[in-house]
Amino acid sequence: GDSVTQMEGPVTLSEEAFLTINCTYTATGYPSLFWYVQYPGEGLQLLLKATKADDKGSNKGFEATYRKETTSFHLEKGSVQVSDSAVYFCALHLQGGSEKLVFGKGTKLTVNP
Amino acid sequence: GAGVSQSPSNKVTEKGKDVELRCDPISGHTALYWYRQSLGQGLEFLIYFQGNSAPDKSGLPSDRFSAERTGGSVSTLTIQRTQQEDSAVYLCASSQTSGYEQFFGPGTRLTVL
Numbered sequence: 001g002d003s004v005t006q007m008e009g010p011v012t013l014s015e016e017a018f019l020t021i022n023c024t025y026t027a028t029g030y031p032s033l034f035w036y037v038q039y040p041g042e043g044l045q046l047l048l049k050a051t052k053a054d055d056k057g058s059n060k061g062f063e064a065t066y067r068k069e070t071t072s073f074h075l076e077k078g079s080v081q082v083s084d085s086a087v088y089f090c091a092l093h094l095q096g097g098s099e100k101l102v103f104g105k106g107t108k109l110t111v112n113p
Numbered sequence: 114g115a116g117v118s119q120s121p122s123n124k125v126t127e128k129g130k131d132v133e134l135r136c137d138p139i140s141g142h143t144a145l146y147w148y149r150q151s152l153g154q155g156l157e158f159l160i161y162f163q164g165n166s167a168p169d170k171s172g173l174p175s176d177r178f179s180a181e182r183t184g185g186s187v188s189t190l191t192i193q194r195t196q197q198e199d200s201a202v203y204l205c206a207s208s209q210t211s212g213y214e215q216f217f218g219p220g221t222r223l224t225v226l
Contacts, residue, residue: 043220099169
């Protein structure tokens, strides 16, 4: 079945460090891909998305590129801030199939000053 | 405008009791989703509504779980004869229609003693 695998962490970085959170997927069709973020005490928020191969999603300095050849959607940020501390979830939505989102297990990021 | 709201925010119950969790989607959103977030399993899809119909119930873990949606708006997730393994955060999301971005509520934290 469809699935998402992401590095589970936790990840601890110093402010201004470079961030990569790996995400790979398995899908029978052509999914849309998402990164959601959950800040402490808050609900899930959409961070960025890409709907087809080679699309790049970006928001708040975060980027991820839909790589069909490697079935990946890695999240990157060039310089993290303390305020980026959160749990990040990679997810897929299979177009034309079930309307559910399939999530990875989440990666907890802590950024220290 | 108002986002997705859920009630109660916290629910503590005894094993064997029934519980009802409520979700108020964003006004005008025709699609509604229930997910469960637990430590061991991550984020799992439970059920999807389009209007008042549930085309995909594949994620409901047992026949103790049921959900309904009335008037194309409010949804209730009912868990009968709760078990300790039902302890989790239950998340509701809505979208303008199926295939569009899902907006998540803050969740209901259920603890079964």
